[in-house]
Amino acid sequence: MRPERITKTPEVVRASTPITDPSMKDIPLAYLMAVKNNENLDDCCRDFDNMHVELQKTDPALESANKLVVACGQCGKKQTRFVGGSANTKAG
Numbered sequence: 140m141r142p143e144r145i146t147k148t149p150e151v152v153r154a155s156t157p158i159t160d161p162s163m164k165d166i167p168l169a170y171l172m173a174v175k176n177n178e179n180l181d182d183c184c185r186d187f188d189n190m191h192v193e194l195q196k197t198d199p200a201l202e203s204a205n206k207l208v209v210a211c212g213q214c215g216k217k218q219t220r221f222v223g224g225s226a227n228t229k230a231g
């Protein structure tokens with residue numbers, strides 16, 4: 140008998156891939172810029188050359204990934220960003 144899991148484990152849609160890889164060009168730049176512009180992070184974590192992104196779905200019913208895990212290839216720290224259905228950025 141398998142024990143039932145209480146916590147949902149996100150489904151990995153795409154394994155961690157360097158953002159410099161051509162296959163990652165569909166990652167919205169806004170999410171990467173949010174990491175790049177975060178002054179609380181170490182310089183290595185903000186360098187595009189170090190960023191690896193893993194795409195996850197927190198709900199198997201979703202059609203596409205709703206969570207990005209941006210990992211630093213140098214120090215290994217991870218930043219998590221949730222991708223909403225629409226980006227509600229207010230201009231002005």
Ligand SMILES: [Zn+2]
Binds near residue numbers: 211
């Ligand atoms: Zn780092």
